[in-house]
Amino acid sequence: MIIPLLILTPLVLLAALGAVWKARPVHAALLLALSLALVAVLYLTIGADFIGLVQFMVYVGAVAILIVFSLLITRPGDEAEEIQRRPRSMVTGLICTLPVLAVLLIALVKGNPESAPAVDAPPLSIAHLGELLFTTHAPAVLAVGVLLTAVMIGAALFARDTEKPKSNQPEK
Amino acid sequence: MIFATVPFPSFTLESLPQLPKLLVEWLLMLVGAPDWLVSIGGTAAMAGTVVGVFLSAFALLSLVERKTLARIQNRLGPNRAGWFGILQPVADGIKMLTKEDIVPTKAEWLLHLAAPILIVVPSILALGVMPLGREWVPVNMELGLLFFFSVGALTELSVFMAGWASGSKFPMLGAMRAISQMVSYELPLIISALGVIMVTGSLRLSDIVVHQGDFYFGFIPKWNLFTPWGFAAGLIFYIASIAEANRCPFDLPEGESEIVAGHMTEYSGFKYALFFMGEYLGLFAIAGLGVTLFLGGWQAPLPFLGWVPTWIWFFAKLAVIIMSYLWIRGTFPRVRIDQLMRFAWLCLIPMALLTIPAAALWVFTGKGIVSWVVTVPLLLIPWVILTILFNKRLAPATRTYTFADS
Amino acid sequence: MSAEKTIDRLPAVPKPGRWIMPGLGLIQGLVISGKNAIQSYYKKDRMTTIQYPEQRAVISPNFRNFPFLCYDDDAATGLRCTACSICENECPPQCIYIVLDRDENGKSLKRPKVFDIDISVCMNCGICAEVCPFDSIYMDGEYEMSTDDRFGGLMLGLDRLAKSAEYHMKLRPEEASAVMAKRKAEEEKKAAAAAAKAAKAKADLEAKAKAAAEAKAAEEAQAATEEKGESA
Amino acid sequence: MISDSSMPYSAPTLEPGEDDDQLLRVSLGPQHPSTHGVFRMNVVLDGETVVSLKSVFGYLHRNHEKLAENMTYLSSMPYTDRLDYICPLTNNWALAHAVEKLAGIEVPERAEFIRVITAELTRLINHTAFMGFILGDMGAWGSALMYAFREREKILDLFEDLTGARMMSNFMRYGGCRNDLPAGWADRCSIVVNDYGPFLDELEKFLVGNEILLARTQDVGQLPQKTLINGGITGPMLRAAGVNYDIRKVEPYGIYDRFDFRIPLGAKGDCYDRIMIRFLEMRESLKILRQALDQLPAGDYIHPKAKIRNFKPPVGEAYARIEGPKGELGFHLISDGTVNPFRYRIRPPSFINLTLLEDMCLGLDLADVVIILGSVDIVLGEVDR
């Protein structure tokens, strides 16, 4: 069980670091997609098939594609000025991440390993998961559904006014 | 002791495709390899058979496509290489291998190399999950369908890499079109597959095929296609699968009359062949899924044909679907990018969403005559409204032509 | 005739306002391409292509490719061409090159010593055949003339251009027969003219001879009378 | 955009300043699958819509006019086959018509009929090939093209019989034709003409109802009638916009006034109308062909006193035009009495029909540019001369 974990986690870290460090936006985006994919593989190795495949589908299939697609459309500028303002962005980045790191370390140290749930719990079957999702957690699913539709309508409205009227020059 | 007596694997015609796996396992056991090595050897052999079968099908399809297109255009098609052109794929393969592989200077060579590989990988992974015969299911995953769609998402990423890494303008345009097309056609593809999951109750593909097992009144097979919601969802799945595989009339990314070869413009040599392999294997995967979901996978069409090995039915149905793709490719012109989008978002997705309540009603009203009476209008009326709307606003105007005598 | 009724029909345009299934036109297109595919197996008329090296397309007798020089009975002597180089002047891309054959003291032998056609320049327009007054140059029907030598290979000299009148007869029977008839008629006319000239020449030869004879006779008579005169 | 007709020209040239990196400069280059030959368009795209389009000519420029000035009148006839190599016989007729007007030569009856028959057969070939090319531009690569070329082969075989070459006909002389119809040619021609009707129905069913074609060509590349006339557009493109101007009726040359045929006029003048007008024109050509084949008289195929070699037209100038399949093909000849023309000018319809290409394509997609160029139906031999 441990071997895949030991192989994968450094790779994920490396990819994430690359995503942050890379000057060229497209390389950064692709490395981000790689790191998300590796996380999905991590899920698969510990037997959580559903969450692994959904992670792969949602993140690599949708989020990474949207980031990359926007890069393709806007074709962002050159890397020079991005490298030039790197020192300042480094500082702000550290300021934000240090507290998060602190919280993680505390949780790691304070939490005692025994209380963690037994590793060999019976693997969750999809039907059971489905029932759980739509009976006990139904309100949460419905809330997420409403949120998503609101986002979809917002995006549609937002896209509408910037779209040029398609001039088929009926009468120029 | 080395040749411990291991019974030679007994196989019937039905489990013929299992033969390589059984042989490898028998050999390994003969040699006395440890268990984990035997299982790995078996799965490797199974994977080998799947890849072998579908690569030879790809070679055959590249020849059959050129010959059927030729027949539609009243000519013979390749008949010089080998008897009736049978060696044409070999000739193409050799040509592709020997052609010089040019990488443009402005291209990012790593992404330029990675793109074709990343296009072929997902199609083969998707084929691994497909139930090809009663005893021939390479990987019987409980989440077969979900695995199929999540792996399918990788092709868009590789198309982007191909388009962006080539550095020149036409691939850029091609990549833009390809991604927008694939993203907007993945939605109707998945939604139309939801109906089947709801009715079957499981994501395992072999369960779906078993569910479509017996026959109405003895001779009409209980495939999902012959149910109202199944017919609508099947049609939408068929159209969306054409768009997903970038086949004509939706072959915009590689619209050769506008942007030369889209994201594949800057490729030559074997990388270009990899793109085609990826496209054709993707076509097999999508058509295979269509057959599994709606045409009853490896089920026999008529009850008394049970003795025929089941994987023959799967490949026969697959051939029929792919011949229809070729027929469409020989006839239709290409759609423009905004029409493509409008068709997907305004027509396909609403109709696909409609099939879900129809499937629900179908199950709750007991799958009998009553459910037919309930679901058919639920599907038909919105469709008629949609076409009337289409005729009024978007339909092409009918033109009257005057004739001048002087 | 069936064709007549389809001439005036306007294209099948759906009546406005009626509800039409959107996919109808597409299905009609499929039916047509399907029909073409199936009929291409058994209907000869549907087939567009032929298998070139094995089957050959039937070319019409009037087909014109690069020119050739016609000779009557023997390539060296019977060449009809008299090197008048009218075709050389009229050739639009100027691809004919003629050198007149002269004997030692410079008199023209009315025969081309060199007659080259550069078939990489010639566009087989047929003007040389049209303007040739001596019906010696005609357009050939042979089209497989590719060579691997870009310089010498495409420069056809007299040896490769000259072809017999029988070849011309085989190539274009009616044109060749018309030319042969015309030439035979000219021969007869020339022969007749020659015969007439010869006859006239003989006639006035005899006339001269007769005149000479009479003159001689007259002299003898005169001489005889002189002798009589002297003797008397 | 185009303001009112009094000041017709204000093409929206893109100032370099306004260009930012959002715009994509693409050159649909001379080597491109759907430019019907070596023709280049520098297109500036904002996303997929065209912002500016400058066309570049001259890749196939052989300067036929300079050659003609150094050659005799007869020698420049084979070069007219190379102008619009899809319809060589109408080019030959245009030059013969101009020289006959320049020198005042009459043409015997039978030659006039042969000219009308070959011209209308050429119009059939051109419009059938157009259907194949326009479908190819739209993406149905090959099907309509091969059907069109299958029928075109039959007519080209007729031309091979008549003129000696399928395409490079070099068939007209000043005062008639080069040779008479070979035996049995007229019957073979009427068989081909009879089979053409059913083929047109089949091609029409394959093409016209097709929803994708309708969606792709309707309201694409449409211009008002006044701009079209002002831009010098002639031929099916002009009549698709509803302007009733066909030189066979406006200025009847040859014996077109003896045949009854109609001129189809379009409604809006977009790409769909241009396709339909060419369909209906093919049907009218079939009518003319049937009448001409019925009334074909006997007689000599060339004026007996027509001079083939060192033909010297009198001093003067003449401009004559015919209704070619692509538009008004005219020849402006100035003769100074010698064997060579002093000035030999060709009025190429494909070249001048490209004047308004940019106006038609502004605001549309890259895919539309390809179809609009296809609907203009250009042949680069005639555009670049």
Added chain:
Amino acid sequence: MSLEIEPIVARLREALPTAGISLRKNPGPSGQHSLLIDSASLIDVCRTLRDTPGLEFDFLSNVTGVDWPVAAKADTIAIPEGEGTAPTGGMLEVVYHLYSTTLRTGPLVLRARTVDREKQVQIPSVVSVFRSAELQEREIFDLYGVIFTGHPDLRRILMWDEFVDHPMRKDYVAPDDYEYEPTPHEAVLEKAKKHYGERQKI
């Protein structure tokens, strides 16, 4: 059908009294007589021809460039009625053929001439009146060297932009910088040059 040109000239003179219009007879049997318009009033003449209801010449079919190295020769083609043009050096001429699509009247031939062949080669561009002249005038500029003032985009159209000379002029000598390739065709070219050579003299 050659249209009678006198009433058109009369209407034009009455509409534009100051314009320099002179009738030119065409000796050939085609009977297409032409109007020589001096450059200053070319655009006004075109605009009146297009807009006046009676004339309505709204379709400029053809624009031809002609190079007259000897101006007097032009008078043999377009015979002036009264005084002939002073035989100066050479000149460049542009011939316009106008048609009316509504009245269906025949070719109205207009001629515009430059002062000489070297420096003063300006002719006002009629693109502002007839859009069809745009590409044809660019071609005449490219092949003859006539500079059309007021043309929106006067560039070379057929030759490549760096090309220097104007190929259609009578005195143009083709540069022999083609990549020379020895062919047995040499003899033919000499003979042709010798034969066709002397015919180029004017």
